Structures are given as structure tokens and as C-alpha cells.
Amino acid sequence: MKKSKTTYLFFIAITLLQLINIAHAQKPVLYLINTDKVVAIKKDIKNNKELAKNVNRLAKEADKLLSQNFGSVMDKKFVPPCGNMHEYMSWARYYWPDPSKPDGLPYIRKDGQKNPEIDLVSDDRNFNDIINAATSLSWAYYFTDDEKYAAKAIGLLRFWFLDTATRMLPNLNHAQMIKGIDTGRGTGIIDTHELPKLLDAIGFLRLSKSWMVTDETGIKQWFAEYLNWMMTSKNGIKESQVTNNHKTFYENQIASIALFVGKDDIAMKVFENAKKLIEHQIEADGKQPEELSRTLSLWYSTFNLQAWFSLAGIAEQKGVDLWNYQTADNRSLRKAFDYLLPYALNEKPWPHQQISEYKTSLYYALLIQAAEKYKDNSYKKAAEKIKSSNVLLDILYQ
Numbered sequence: 001m002k003k004s005k006t007t008y009l010f011f012i013a014i015t016l017l018q019l020i021n022i023a024h025a026q027k028p029v030l031y032l033i034n035t036d037k038v039v040a041i042k043k044d045i046k047n048n049k050e051l052a053k054n055v056n057r058l059a060k061e062a063d064k065l066l067s068q069n070f071g072s073v074m075d076k077k078f079v080p081p082c083g084n085m086h087e088y089m090s091w092a093r094y095y096w097p098d099p100s101k102p103d104g105l106p107y108i109r110k111d112g113q114k115n116p117e118i119d120l121v122s123d124d125r126n127f128n129d130i131i132n133a134a135t136s137l138s139w140a141y142y143f144t145d146d147e148k149y150a151a152k153a154i155g156l157l158r159f160w161f162l163d164t165a166t167r168m169l170p171n172l173n174h175a176q177m178i179k180g181i182d183t184g185r186g187t188g189i190i191d192t193h194e195l196p197k198l199l200d201a202i203g204f205l206r207l208s209k210s211w212m213v214t215d216e217t218g219i220k221q222w223f224a225e226y227l228n229w230m231m232t233s234k235n236g237i238k239e240s241q242v243t244n245n246h247k248t249f250y251e252n253q254i255a256s257i258a259l260f261v262g263k264d265d266i267a268m269k270v271f272e273n274a275k276k277l278i279e280h281q282i283e284a285d286g287k288q289p290e291e292l293s294r295t296l297s298l299w300y301s302t303f304n305l306q307a308w309f310s311l312a313g314i315a316e317q318k319g320v321d322l323w324n325y326q327t328a329d330n331r332s333l334r335k336a337f338d339y340l341l342p343y344a345l346n347e348k349p350w351p352h353q354q355i356s357e358y359k360t361s362l363y364y365a366l367l368i369q370a371a372e373k374y375k376d377n378s379y380k381k382a383a384e385k386i387k388s389s390n391v392l393l394d395i396l397y398q
Contacts, residue, residue, distance in 0.1 A: 026207055027039060028142065028200075028203040028204050028206065028207060029203045029206070030200045030203045030317070031196060031199050031200055031203070031256045031259055031260065031313075031314050031317060032196055032197060032199075032200050032256070032310060032313045032314060033200065033313060033396065034316070034317070035317075037396075038142075038396075041143075041395065041396065042142065042143055045143065048398075050398065051395065051398060054391055054394045054395045054398070055143045055144065055395060057391045057394075058136070058139060058140050058143065058391045058392060058395065059140050059143075059144050059146070059149075061136055061140070061391060062136050062137050062139075062140035062141075062149050065133045065136060065137055065152060066148060066149075066152050068133070070126065070129055070130055070133065070156060070159065071122055071125075071126035071129070072126060072159060072160060072166035072167075072168070073085065073086055073087070073088055073089075073123050073126070073127075073166070073167075073168045074086070074165070074166055075122050075126065076089060076121050076122050076123055077120065077121075077122075078120070078121055080173075080174045081174055081177075081183040081184070082173065082174065082183075084169070086167060086168060086169045087168075087169050087171065087173055087174055088123050088127070088168055088169070088171070088172055088173075088174065088175060088191075089121055089123050089174040089175070089177070089184075090118065090121055090123055090124045090174070090175050090176050090177070090188060090191055091115070091117060091118045091120075091121055091176065091177055091178075091179070092107070092115075092118070092176045092177060092178045092185070092187070092188075093114055093115065093118055093176065094109055094110055094111050094112065094113060094114065094115065095107040095108065095109055095110070095115060095178050095179070096108060096109075096110050096113070096115050097179075104179075104180075105179060105180030106178065106179065106180030106181045107178050107179045107180055107181065111294060111295045111296075112294065112295035112296040112353075112355050112356065113295075113355075123168075124191050127160070127168070127191070127192070128194065130156050130157075130159075130160045131194050131195070131197065131198045132194075133152075133153070133156055134153045134156050134157060134198060134201045134205075135197050135198060135200070135201045136392070137149045137150070137152050137153035137156075137201075138150070138153050138200075138201035138202075138203075138204040138205050139201070139204065139392055139395075141153065141204060141205070141208060142204040142207070143395070147208060147209065147210060150204075150205055150207075150208035150210050150211070151208070151210045153201065153205055154205055154208065154210050154211055154215060157202070157205070157215065157219060158215065158218075161218065161219055161222045162214075162215070162218045162219070162222070170222050170223070170225040170226035170229060171226070171229045171233065172184065172188050172189055172191065172192065172229075172235060173233070173235065174188075175187075175188020175189065175191050175235070176188030176190075176191065184235060185235060185238070186234075186235040186236065186237070186238030186239035186240075186242070186246075187239065187242075187246060188235065189230065189235065189236065189239045189246070189249075189250055189253070190245075190246055190249055192253065193249040193252065193253065193307070195253055195256070195257070196252055196253065196256035196257075196310060196314065199223075199256050199257070199260045202219060202260075220260070220261055223257050223260055223261055224261045226257065227254065227257045227258060227261060227263070227266075230250070230253065230254060230257075231254070231266075243277075243280055243281065243290060244281070244290040244291065244300075244304070245290075245291060245300060245303055245304035245307055247277065248277065248281070248304055248307035248308055248311065249307045251270045251273070251274065251277070251311060252307055252310050252311050252314065254266065254267070254270050255267040255270040255271065255311065255314050255315070256314050258270070259314070259317075259318070264318070267314075267318065268318065268320075270311075271315040271318065271320040271322065274311060274315065274322055274325075275322075275325055275327075278308075278322075278325060278327065278331055278332065278333065279327045279331055281304070282331045282332065282333070282335060282336045283331065284329050284330050284331055284335070285335070285339060286335035286336045286337070286338055286339025286340070287336075287339060288301045288304055288305075288336060290304075291303075291304050292352050294353070295353045295354075295355045296353070296354055296355060296356060297350075297352040297353050297354055298340070298343060298344070298350045298352070298354045298358045299354065299356075299358055299362070301336075301340055302340060302344060302358075302362050302363060302366070305333070305336055305337060305340065305366060306365070306366065308322070308333050308336070309333070309365075309366060309369055309370075312333060312373075313369075323373045323374070334370070334374060337366060337370055340363070341363075341382070344358070344360060344362070344363035345360055345363065345382060345385075345386075346360060360386050361386055361387065361388065363386070364383055364386045364388045364390070364393070365390070365393055367379050367380070367382055367383035367386070368380065368383045368393060368397040369397070371383065371397070372397060
């Protein structure tokens with residue numbers, strides 16, 4: 001017991017020292033975007049009127065979040081199959097009652113057709129609200145140095161991950177359940193695909209005086225347990241074995257969380273395996289066949305490419321270039337991007353299934369990232385034709 005306590009105190013001391021060093025340097029640890037770029041943008045605010053204007057827009061958006069209340073996993077009106085309200089729960093998006101059965105069970109799949117019943121379970125919506133709010137607040141804090149934004153964001157993280165009364169347990173045992181068939185699926189891990197950007201938010205919040213050692217250790221412990229669950233649980237292992245967009249987003253989470261908790265070796269394996277995944281998912285002409293089989297094939301092709309751009313950004317921070325990686329037969333992220341471009345911009349009719357309207361705004365973020373990574377001004381000009389209301393993108397890719 002004495003040795004265990006000594007080890008714990010040593011861990012706390014090391015964590016505190018790390019936090020002091022981070023705060024002293026005022027340089028955030030980020031996973032999706034280059035830290036030096038973000039630091040340079042902040043230094044330029046005083047000299048760049050357009051940039052200052054956009055930072056002011058960001059602050060105004062963050063101001064609206066300061067008085068907003070947020071829900072937790074405890075607010076859902078349904079008890080998860082395990083009986084523990086602290087466990088995340090959601091229903092499968094594209095599954096509907098079977099009209100040929102009196103009770104509708106088991107549910108049947110209608111790809112691309114959202115069953116509105118899923119909105120009756122609030123965990124997915126509440127988690128996304130927390131992620132989006134903490135992200136906006138943390139960026140506003142970094143660019144303005146106003147502690148009120150950090151304090152609110154940190155409070156949200158404690159509320160969702162740490163507070164015993166409201167915390168979510170670090171698993172997705174009951175994500176995207178299909179009524180009459182299962183109590184949760186590996187597919188449900190897609191529900192948390194935006195977690196990597198929350199880790200960047202934490203990178204900013206570590207610079208705040210409101211960030212405590214208990215926040216650092218508690219949040220890291222949560223993510224370490226969630227990473228272990230993703231890699232060892234039945235649902236996690238099943239998701240790791242798929243080969244479509246779910247796999248790409250799964251690897252995003254594994255890589256970013258592994259880096260966050262100090263397991264760089266796991267992340268490096270993801271980056272190396274990503275080259276094989278590019279070879280499998282993308283054809284030489286840029287088509288993504290697994291996404292083309294969907295009824296929302298243009299949307300899913302874009303969605304998967306968003307996952308790839310995110311993973312390429314994470315890999316870049318560790319010196320691995322997925323942006324320009326190309327297989328022996330010319331399969332690459334850029335080929336996939338260029339293939340979709342005329343269809344995403346409505347310059348050519350999409351030759352595959354897309355049963356609902358596709359919005360060109362979905363391609364905006366990809367265009368401005370591609371313009372920077374591939375140094376191609378034609379991408380930037382194309383992006384300028386699309387209306388974007390994302391102020392953070394305007395700041396990062398002005």
C-alpha cells in the first residue's frame with residue numbers, strides 16, 4: 001500500500017511539472033493541426049484586421065455558450081441494458097420497425113434513411129454538444145486569453161468525464177443498438193468520431209489557470225481506459241476489423257488518444273497501417289468503392305475523406321506524411337479528393353446513388369485544407385465560391 005501511494009504521488013508530481021512547463025511555454029500540445037502555425041496566427045492578430053475581426057466573431061459565438069446549460073448521460077429517458085445510467089446509449093440510425101411483424105421486431109435496415117426514434121435517446125446529442133462547445137470555448141480562450149472561456153470549457157469537461165453524479169463511463173457498450181437484435185455494436189464507435197478535436201481543446205485548456213492537476217490526471221485516466229476499451233472489448237475489436245469509413249474514423253480515435261495518453265507506439269502503428277488502408281479503400285482513379293455501395297454514396301465518400309484528412313493531420317504531427325503518400329499504382333488521398341471535386345461542387349452529375357440532397361458546404365473544409373497541403377490555389381478559389389459560416393476555419397485558413 002505504501003509503495004502504491006508513493007507511486008501515485010510521484011505520478012502527480014510529474015504531471016504537475018509537465019503542466020507547469022506547458023503553461024510557462026504558452027505553447028499548446030495539439031493533435032490535428034500544427035502548433036507552430038496556431039502560435040503564429042495568434043501573434044498576427046494585432047497586425048491583421050481581418051484576422052482580428054474573425055477572432056472577435058469567435059469570441060461572440062463563445063459568449064453565447066457561457067450561460068448555456070448542457071445535458072449529461074444521466075438525462076436520457078431510457079435505461080441502458082446494463083442498468084447503469086452512466087453508460088452511453090444510442091440506437092442504430094438506419095434501422096426501422098419491420099412492418100410485417102406485430103411488434104416491429106427485430107428492426108430492419110433501410111440504408112440512408114434516418115429513423116427519428118434515435119433522437120429520443122439524448123446521449124449522442126449531449127456528447128456532441130459538449131465536444132462542440134468545449135472546442136469553441138477553448139479556441140476563443142487561446143486567441144483572446146480571456147479566462148472566462150477556459151473556465152466554462154473546463155467545467156463542461158469535468159461535468160461529462162469526471163463528476164461522479166454526471167460522468168460518462170469510458171465505453172460504448174450500448175452504442176447504436178438495434179431493437180430486437182443486440183444491446184450495442186462496434187459500429188456505434190462512430191458516435192464518438194469527433195473526439196480528436198476535443199483533445200486539441202484540452203491542449204489549449206492546459207494553459208489556463210483554471211486547469212487543475214486533478215483535471216489532467218482524471219481526463220487522461222478516462223481516455224486511457226477508453227483507449228483500452230476500444231482495443232480490447234468485443235465491440236472495439238469488431239470495429240477495428242471493418243474496412244470502410246468506420247475503420248478510418250476508428251483509427252483517428254486510436255491514434256489521437258494514444259498520443260494524448262503517451263502511447264506513441266500505438267499511434268505509429270496506426271500511421272503505418274494507414275498506408276495499407278489507403279490501398280484498400282481508394283482506387284487508382286480516386287473512387288472509394290466501399291462508400292459507393294451506400295445509398296448516400298457522395299455524402300459517405302466525403303465523410304470518409306474527412307476522416308482521412310483528419311488522420312493525415314494527426315500523422316503529420318509525428319513526421320508521417322499521409323497527405324502525399326501514394327501506392328505503387330497511384331492510389332492516394334489527393335486522387336480521392338480530386339475525383340470527388342467536380343461532383344461535390346455540382347459541376348458534374350453524381351453517377352451513383354445519393355438519395356438525399358448533398359450540400360457543397362460539406363466540401364469547404366476539405367478544399368481549404370487541400371489548398372494549403374498541396375499548395376494548389378485552384379482549390380482555394382473553388383472554396384471561395386462556397387459560403388462558409390465556420391469562423392474557426394476562416395481563422396486557421398485565411
